Amino acid sequence: MSEFLKQIVGWLADEVEGEETASALCAYLLVPGLVLLTAAFIVGDQGLGAGLEKPLAVARIQSAITPGGDPQTGSGLVMILEPTDFRFRLPLESTDRAGAWTSLEPEVLKADPGAVQVDSTGITANAPFLGENRPVAIVTEGSPAGKIQLPGRTDVLEAWRLTSRRSSNLMFTVLAASAFGFGISLARFRSPVSVKKKHGDGEVGGQKDKN
Amino acid sequence: MLALLVAAFLIGSLLLVHFSAADRPLSRSKPLDVDEGLPYPAAGQSSTVFSLTALFGAYYGIFVLVGPVAAAGLAVGSVVGLAWIRKEVRDRPHLRFEGFVRSILGEGENGRTAGKLISGTQFLYAASELLILREICVTALGLAPHHATVFATGLGVIGYLYILFGGYDAVFRTDVLQFLMVMAMIALVAFQVGGVLETGLAIGGITEARAGYWEVPGTSRPNASSAPVYHFGLGLVMGAGFLIASPDAWKRVHVLTADSDRRRVRFIVLVLAGVLPFFLLTPLVLAARPAIPDGLVNVQQPLAVLLQSKYVTVGAVLGLAASFLSSFDSALLSGVHVGLLSSAPEERSKSDIVAYHWMISGALASTCLVFFALLGPPNQFLLANFLLGPFALVAALLAGSGGRADDLPAGSVLWLSLLGLVTWFIYFTARVDLGRGPTTYQINTVPAGVTLFAVIYSLSLVLRSGAVDN
Numbered sequence: 001m002s003e004f005l006k007q008i009v010g011w012l013a014d015e016v017e018g019e020e021t022a023s024a025l026c027a028y029l030l031v032p033g034l035v036l037l038t039a040a041f042i043v044g045d046q047g048l049g050a051g052l053e054k055p056l057a058v059a060r061i062q063s064a065i066t067p068g069g070d071p072q073t074g075s076g077l078v079m080i081l082e083p084t085d086f087r088f089r090l091p092l093e094s095t096d097r098a099g100a101w102t103s104l105e106p107e108v109l110k111a112d113p114g115a116v117q118v119d120s121t122g123i124t125a126n127a128p129f130l131g132e133n134r135p136v137a138i139v140t141e142g143s144p145a146g147k148i149q150l151p152g153r154t155d156v157l158e159a160w161r162l163t164s165r166r167s168s169n170l171m172f173t174v175l176a177a178s179a180f181g182f183g184i185s186l187a188r189f190r191s192p193v194s195v196k197k198k199h200g201d202g203e204v205g206g207q208k209d210k211n
Numbered sequence: 212m213l214a215l216l217v218a219a220f221l222i223g224s225l226l227l228v229h230f231s232a233a234d235r236p237l238s239r240s241k242p243l244d245v246d247e248g249l250p251y252p253a254a255g256q257s258s259t260v261f262s263l264t265a266l267f268g269a270y271y272g273i274f275v276l277v278g279p280v281a282a283a284g285l286a287v288g289s290v291v292g293l294a295w296i297r298k299e300v301r302d303r304p305h306l307r308f309e310g311f312v313r314s315i316l317g318e319g320e321n322g323r324t325a326g327k328l329i330s331g332t333q334f335l336y337a338a339s340e341l342l343i344l345r346e347i348c349v350t351a352l353g354l355a356p357h358h359a360t361v362f363a364t365g366l367g368v369i370g371y372l373y374i375l376f377g378g379y380d381a382v383f384r385t386d387v388l389q390f391l392m393v394m395a396m397i398a399l400v401a402f403q404v405g406g407v408l409e410t411g412l413a414i415g416g417i418t419e420a421r422a423g424y425w426e427v428p429g430t431s432r433p434n435a436s437s438a439p440v441y442h443f444g445l446g447l448v449m450g451a452g453f454l455i456a457s458p459d460a461w462k463r464v465h466v467l468t469a470d471s472d473r474r475r476v477r478f479i480v481l482v483l484a485g486v487l488p489f490f491l492l493t494p495l496v497l498a499a500r501p502a503i504p505d506g507l508v509n510v511q512q513p514l515a516v517l518l519q520s521k522y523v524t525v526g527a528v529l530g531l532a533a534s535f536l537s538s539f540d541s542a543l544l545s546g547v548h549v550g551l552l553s554s555a556p557e558e559r560s561k562s563d564i565v566a567y568h569w570m571i572s573g574a575l576a577s578t579c580l581v582f583f584a585l586l587g588p589p590n591q592f593l594l595a596n597f598l599l600g601p602f603a604l605v606a607a608l609l610a611g612s613g614g615r616a617d618d619l620p621a622g623s624v625l626w627l628s629l630l631g632l633v634t635w636f637i638y639f640t641a642r643v644d645l646g647r648g649p650t651t652y653q654i655n656t657v658p659a660g661v662t663l664f665a666v667i668y669s670l671s672l673v674l675r676s677g678a679v680d681n
Contacts, residue, residue, distance in 0.1 A: 023572075027569075027571055034576075039361050042583060166213065177217075178369055180222050181221075
């Protein structure tokens with residue numbers, strides 16, 4: 001990693017030959033890149049390593065419907081857990097019926113007893129689950145306490161609410177388009193510098209002197 | 212499908228800008244001195260006004276809460292503002308746009324101060340666009356807050372790249388594409404709203420202002436006989452002031468006026484494009500009017516129609532993105548250009564392309580910093596509301612100085628600006644609950660903004676006449 005960084009710094013030092021190139025580097029690469037990274041960093045609570053999507057999505061169950069009956073108040077949680085390294089505990093207010101339904105096969109739960117644990121005060125899960133490489137659904141009864149316990153910290157449950165796929169799709173679409181634009185920006189910055197090195201004149205960032 | 216269309220629109224416009232810029236690259240010595248070959252300035256003007264209507268909700272809110280008389284004032288004010296700019300351009304014949312701006316700002320300290328004030332206002336306006344776009348994405352389109360932050364930032368960076376690659380050429384060309392997107396969105400929404408229109412028409416009282424909004428001073432009755440004149444006057448000053456203080460509007464009018472070919476017809480087209488959003492708003496207002504209660508604003512309410520069918524949702528996302536890009540780019544580029552032209556003479560010894568790169572990257576950085584800093588407060592419309600004051604201040608200084616900042620006594624622009632900004636800041640923080648979400652009562656800051664305009668305008672007139680006498 002340090003060698004890679006040294007190469008990048010060396011490349012930048014070679015490329016920056018005076019204020020004109022420095023300003024172009026700033027405008028074409030540094031500032032837009034830093035802005036995008038800052039946005040990703042602000043919203044990625046687990047840093048860039050975990051990406052912009054959280055490994056857990058939670059939806060509250062608030063009603064129950066029976067065949068032929070009126071809707072009634074219900075209380076529970078649905079959790080969708082991605083197959084990634086993630087451990088959490090969801091405290092639940094005391095309930096007489098402690099239990100959960102999962103999309104895991106019984107054999108998986110038998111082989112890995114600590115994968116999902118339920119008691120009257122909450123539910124704990126340790127992902128990834130043995131032999132499972134798809135998202136796992138867990139449903140449990142009980143009123144959530146409004147928080148989620150993670151290794152080293154506690155977070156509000158609302159921040160882990162299930163979001164729509166439209167939301168993710170639009171965000172990644174704009175990110176992809178930004179990356180595309182960034183690529184054009186890099187090419188426009190890079191190619192005139194090489195022209196300048198070869199011929200010692202001409203353009204910066206694609207500009208020609210009209211005068 | 213929605214994501215694919217958004218990607219196609221954004222990547223397509225980036226490629227359009229890239230190839231357009233390759234064909235007409237920026238000049239090293241004067242990268243923004245482009246007056247020729249800029250197409251359809253009316254498209255950009257319409258998109259900007261539409262942004263005020265749909266994104267900011269300012270014009271829409273005034274139409275709904277105060278009534279059509281105030282909206283008519285806004286429309287007439289827009290015409291007055293454009294006419295003022297045209298008069299100033301015609302009073303300076305044979306000047307390129309850069310020469311025109313320099314003649315307005317002058318070469319002295321007043322001009323540098325006014326230039327910085329105008330630039331700063333435009334950058335803050337761009338930041339407010341980001342905040343409001345994010346808010347609409349969260350409340351109306353259902354994006355998660357963190358996704359909306361990345362969405363808005365990404366669009367902002369894409370808009371910045373348009374300007375960086377192609378300057379005015381890129382902005383004017385993408386304005387046309389964005390105008391078509393906005394019109395498509397309006398057509399889809401109007402088609403969707405058509406069924407609700409009959410309900411709206413059946414509800415009476417659409418000509419009256421609601422109690423508690425723009426009430427005539429000295430009277431407690433919401434619809435005093437003087438109310439229409441008062442509302443029209445406030446709308447007129449607001450509409451005119453916004454355009455007088457907007458250097459992107461100066462650019463569009465200059466492009467039309469400097470071109471001798473059918474200049475009057477083209478100016479009329481520009482004016483019509485500027486008031487078009489008001490006429491297109493009418494069915495939406497009639498349909499939505501009863502559904503916006505006083506107090507806390509639920510942004511989702513008036514925009515709920517956007518999610519009623521997948522085609523409207525697609526059109527809405529593209530239209531909102533297009534409207535945002537048009538206004539954001541115009542504000543950022545015009546702020547950069549005025550900032551460059553108002554720099555001190557000793558700073559102009561640098562190659563302009565260098566200054567352009569530093570200025571534009573600084574503009575993006577500062578705009579986004581303000582955006583990130585203001586993500587916390589519950590009211591994402593605060594900054595836009597606050598900008599009423601700076602816009603009124605700039606418009607008053609320009610109008611009061613007769614379009615020549617140098618005609619005012621040296622240093623007076625600085626003191627008038629400080630007076631105006633401090634006064635406005637004190638009023639705004641006392642009047643608006645900063646810890647609360649957006650409310651309908653925020654439009655009641657408009658009369659104070661108009662008062663600020665009147666005071667600074669009067670002071671400028673007095674100072675100017677004193678300077679001329681001396």
